[in-house]
Amino acid sequence: MTSAPALRVAHEPAGEIDLGAAERAAGDLLRALGISTDSESLRGTPGRMARAYAELFTPRPFDLTTFPNDEGYDELVLARAIPVRSVCEHHLLPFVGTAHVGYLPGERILGLSKLARVVEHFSCRPQVQERLTKQVADWLCEHLRPQGVGVVIEAEHTCMTLRGVQATGSSTVTSTLLGTLRSDARSRQEFFALTGVHA
Numbered sequence: 617m618t619s620a621p622a623l624r625v626a627h628e629p630a631g632e633i634d635l636g637a638a639e640r641a642a643g644d645l646l647r648a649l650g651i652s653t654d655s656e657s658l659r660g661t662p663g664r665m666a667r668a669y670a671e672l673f674t675p676r677p678f679d680l681t682t683f684p685n686d687e688g689y690d691e692l693v694l695a696r697a698i699p700v701r702s703v704c705e706h707h708l709l710p711f712v713g714t715a716h717v718g719y720l721p722g723e724r725i726l727g728l729s730k731l732a733r734v735v736e737h738f739s740c741r742p743q744v745q746e747r748l749t750k751q752v753a754d755w756l757c758e759h760l761r762p763q764g765v766g767v768v769i770e771a772e773h774t775c776m777t778l779r780g781v782q783a784t785g786s787s788t789v790t791s792t793l794l795g796t797l798r799s800d801a802r803s804r805q806e807f808f809a810l811t812g813v814h815a
């Protein structure tokens with residue numbers, strides 16, 4: 617019997633990345649902010665800024681490998697404390713934290729690492745945490761067709777801890793539950809208990 621081919625997931629950027637143009641713009645930005653790029657140390661900074669943001673906006677392609685759920689496993693599969701690093705689309709400053717991603721299997725189970733890869737896929741773009749949380753859940757629901765999906769993200773937004781209101785130590789929690797994890801109280805409670813988030 618042949619196995620189903622894994623779905624290749626590649627980044628579809630909204631536009632081409634033009635590193636040269638980004639470097640020139642970064643130099644202009646620094647100079648407009650009164651920061652000279654004349655010293656040896658800062659000469660390469662506009663280029664580094666351009667490459668750093670390009671890296672943050674370019675997720676690695678991956679295969680969404682799934683396997684038949686031969687044993688009919690029907691309890692929660694949960695990957696906890698997946699690192700999240702993204703960039704808030706309002707200030708272009710990083711937000712970092714962890715994601716807990718779980719699902720109740722249907723006909724197929726997912727290669728475990730793919731839960732973290734899906735989080736990375738949707739993190740590598742200018743984001744808001746609410747959208748990131750929902751995109752991960754919706755995407756898994758669409759491509760894995762499980763009985764339910766749950767995603768919880770807890771993150772520190774440096775735009776509100778390092779600057780602005782300077783709410784040092786604050787973190788933001790968002791969650792999306794779909795299918796049985798949303799509709800069945802026992803499943804929902806179990807999900808939140810295993811994530812360590814108290815609902």
Ligand SMILES: Nc1nc2c(ncn2[C@@H]2O[C@H](COP(=O)(O)OP(=O)(O)OP(=O)(O)O)[C@@H](O)[C@H]2O)c(=O)[nH]1
Nearest residue numbers: 704705706707743744745746773775776779780781
């Ligand atoms: N809902 C949501 N808001 C976010 C996220 N990341 C950043 N923000 C917020 O986006 C808002 C932008 O508000 P503005 O008033 O336009 O920006 P600002 O003047 O820099 O605001 P302050 O951060 O309060 O100084 C801020 O309240 C940020 O905290 C996110 O992931 N989700």
Ligand SMILES: [Zn+2]
Nearest residue numbers: 704706707775
């Ligand atoms: Zn922000």
